[in-house]
Amino acid sequence: MTKIDTSRPETVLPTPSHTVGPFYGHALPFPGGGDIAPVGHPDTITVQGYVYDGEGNPLPDAFVELWGADPDGNIPQVDGSIRRDPSSGGYLGRNGVEFTGWGRIQTDANGHWYARTLRPGARGRSAPYLSVCVFARGLLVHLFTRIYLPGDEAALAADPVLSQVPEARRGTLIAKDDGKGTYRFDIRLQGEGETVFLEFQ
Amino acid sequence: MTLTQQDIDQEIAAEHAAYEKRIADGAPVEHQPRRDYAPYRSSVLRHPKQPPITIDVTKDPELVELHSPAFGERDITEIDNDLTKQHTGEPIGERITVSGRLLDRDGRPIRGQLVEVWQANSAGRYAHQREQHDAPLDPNFTGVGRTLTDDDGHYHFTTVQPGPYPWRQHLNAWRPAHIHFSLFGTAFTQRLVTQMYFPSDPLFPYDPIIQSVTDDAARQRLVATYDHNLSVPEFSMGYHWDIVLDGPHATWIEEGR
Ligand SMILES: [Fe+3]
Numbered sequence: 001m002t003k004i005d006t007s008r009p010e011t012v013l014p015t016p017s018h019t020v021g022p023f024y025g026h027a028l029p030f031p032g033g034g035d036i037a038p039v040g041h042p043d044t045i046t047v048q049g050y051v052y053d054g055e056g057n058p059l060p061d062a063f064v065e066l067w068g069a070d071p072d073g074n075i076p077q078v079d080g081s082i083r084r085d086p087s088s089g090g091y092l093g094r095n096g097v098e099f100t101g102w103g104r105i106q107t108d109a110n111g112h113w114y115a116r117t118l119r120p121g122a123r124g125r126s127a128p129y130l131s132v133c134v135f136a137r138g139l140l141v142h143l144f145t146r147i148y149l150p151g152d153e154a155a156l157a158a159d160p161v162l163s164q165v166p167e168a169r170r171g172t173l174i175a176k177d178d179g180k181g182t183y184r185f186d187i188r189l190q191g192e193g194e195t196v197f198l199e200f201q
Numbered sequence: 202m203t204l205t206q207q208d209i210d211q212e213i214a215a216e217h218a219a220y221e222k223r224i225a226d227g228a229p230v231e232h233q234p235r236r237d238y239a240p241y242r243s244s245v246l247r248h249p250k251q252p253p254i255t256i257d258v259t260k261d262p263e264l265v266e267l268h269s270p271a272f273g274e275r276d277i278t279e280i281d282n283d284l285t286k287q288h289t290g291e292p293i294g295e296r297i298t299v300s301g302r303l304l305d306r307d308g309r310p311i312r313g314q315l316v317e318v319w320q321a322n323s324a325g326r327y328a329h330q331r332e333q334h335d336a337p338l339d340p341n342f343t344g345v346g347r348t349l350t351d352d353d354g355h356y357h358f359t360t361v362q363p364g365p366y367p368w369r370q371h372l373n374a375w376r377p378a379h380i381h382f383s384l385f386g387t388a389f390t391q392r393l394v395t396q397m398y399f400p401s402d403p404l405f406p407y408d409p410i411i412q413s414v415t416d417d418a419a420r421q422r423l424v425a426t427y428d429h430n431l432s433v434p435e436f437s438m439g440y441h442w443d444i445v446l447d448g449p450h451a452t453w454i455e456e457g458r
Contacts, residue, residue, distance in 0.1 A: 002301070002426050004443040006308035014232045014306065014447035015422050016414040018396040019241075021381065026329040027319030027345040028383060054246035067389050069265055079273030082315075082347075086278050089287065102270030124263025131265045133392055138243030140234040140413050142394060144266070160261065164254050189247050199253040200266060200390040200449050 017141040022061055024135075025106070029063060030082050032093045034105035034115035036066065039096040041118060043071045046182045047147060047175060048114035051107050051134065054190030058111020062136035064187070065104045066115055066147075068129070073121030076101035119149070119181075127155040127162065134187055144198045147185045148174045165196050172196050204371035206407055212240040213412045220415035232419045232447065240409035242370055258390065258449045266389045267450065272315040272349060282348035284320075284360035292342035294323025294361030296437035299397070299425065302354040304445045305386060310354025311446065317347045317383040318358060325364030325378075334367050359437065365404055377404035377411060382444065390448035397442050398424045 005011050020028075037044040047066075051059045069075055081100040083092040094100070105113045120128045130147040148156060156162055162170055172195045175183035187195050216238065220231065236248035258267055280286045285296060303311040321327050321344060324336035328343045342361065350356050363378045379396040386392065398411065402424075405411055414420040422445075431439020 002422060002424060002442045003428075004302070004304060004308070004445065006304065009308060012304065012306060012308040012445055013419070013422065015393065015395055015444045016233050016419050017393055018234075018381075018410065018413075018423070019243075020383075020394045021396075023321075023327040024319060024381065026327070026343065027317060027381070054250075057246075059247075065392075067265060067270055075265065075268045077268075077271045079271045080275055081270065081272065082276045084276060084278045084281070089278055089280070100270060120265075123265065124261050126261070126263065129265070131389055133389070135394055136247055138241070138245075138247035140236050140238060140241065140244055140248075142392060143236075143249065144390075161254065161256060169251070190249055194249055194251050196251070197249055197253045199255050200258050201255055 019137060019140050020063075020135040022137045024063075029104060029106040030091050034103050034113070035094065036100065036103040036115060036117035038099055043119045044116055044181065045119045045149075046114060046116050047130070047185055048112065048182070049184055049186040050111045051113065051136065051187045052111065052189065056191070059107055059136055060109045060111055061107070062111070062134065063104060063106040064113055065102065065133040065135075066117060067102050067131045067133070068117060068120040069123055070099055070101065071118050071121045073123045073128075122155065125158065125160055127152065127159040132187075134189075136189070139189070143189070144200070145187065145195055146173055146198065147183075149183060150174050150177050161198070169196050206371060206373050209240050209371050209374075209409055210407065213409055216240060217412070217415055230419070231416050234413035234415070238409070238413040241413055244413075269314070269385050269387055269389050269391070272385070273313075274349070276315065277347055277349055282346050282356075282358050284342065284344060284346045284358065287343055288341040290341040292322065292339050292361050294342075296359065297362050298357070298359050298431050298433055298437045298439045299380065299442060300355065300357045300431055300439070301442040301444060303350045303356060303384060304354055304443060305391065305450060306445060306447065310350070310352070311386050312350055312352050312354060314350050314385045314387075315347060316350060316356045318345070318360075318380050320344045320360065320363040320380045321366055323361050323364050325366035336364070336366070362399070362438070370409070375404050375407065377402040377408050384444060384446060386446040386448065386450060388448065388450040391446035391450055392448070393444070393446055395444075396423065399440065400424055400427055
């Protein structure tokens, strides 16, 4: 049954996930999806990378969603990521002023994605990070991971999640500093160098 | 050698039997598909082989993932939830209304959150896809919609019944008619992308994507219910589909949402 009786908690069971399939291209991606940072903001960083399968081939049919705190560590509660134009019905784009903290970026034909966002601030006991959700054709349930930024070794060493990860795999969660505020973060779904994925309970 | 429907049927049956045996041996019910489900071939190289790192969200209320991005009125235009009104003419096909509630695991409504849908036209063809099968395009149907849930967690779409379509994984592979849904909860941990099906579709047993949900009751939760009260007189057939988001959330941040 798909009419749920909320007075009977035992019937409130999760709706299963399904793959996003190959045909989301005209529905989910939007222009400027990765241009999350307000225009000209001094704390802007660029994060870019590839998504690879178990044979090391890049995925041209994947997308990532990024979600992060602002530079002060506050969670944005600002709408307007996918602003639409009431007259034309098309996308208007972000206003370039407000920071929504969220973006959606599809990989290109080479499996490459990029985003410009604000350098996240730290929250609680965690080192600063961007939360990532990965979707792809063939992936039956999306995958969560995190992009930690290199630099503050003490904060990274004290991070409760990184400390749970075996030393040999920890590096898959930490972006590589390419200089000038640019970071490289590849996502490997399977095989050698497989990215560490996260499950929340 | 060409992969046949019979080959896939056998693999689906084997996966189902393996699940039944796990349950008989005392394993927990699997509400979600496994990412490693070979009858759906695209999953083979695209699932992690290492176990995930588990995060107990009750230990840290500051996690970014315990919050969700916000969407609002300016992210939606008034007719975004009516897929039959996005062009100058009427799309071809049987008009349907699809409605239901977006809930969390405690049965509480998720308010003011974004629901996105996309689907094939009534002939089984997606708009703007180059490699699709040669069913006709409909100049009056794009097949993309979005809405925000109301204060009771309700969403509502008007569209046309999508057609089934072939997808070439194996010989004679057809997807049952479906509407894709993308959903946000009160926490990023509740994010969900899934597909809604229509009652009694004869293609269910043959489709490895719906069968990847090996638990029979869980699979039923992907199928909408025909609801005569949702049918609009002289206009459309009505379907009801409630959605429950899995994943933990923070009760202490939800007040006022
Ligand atoms: Fe589809």
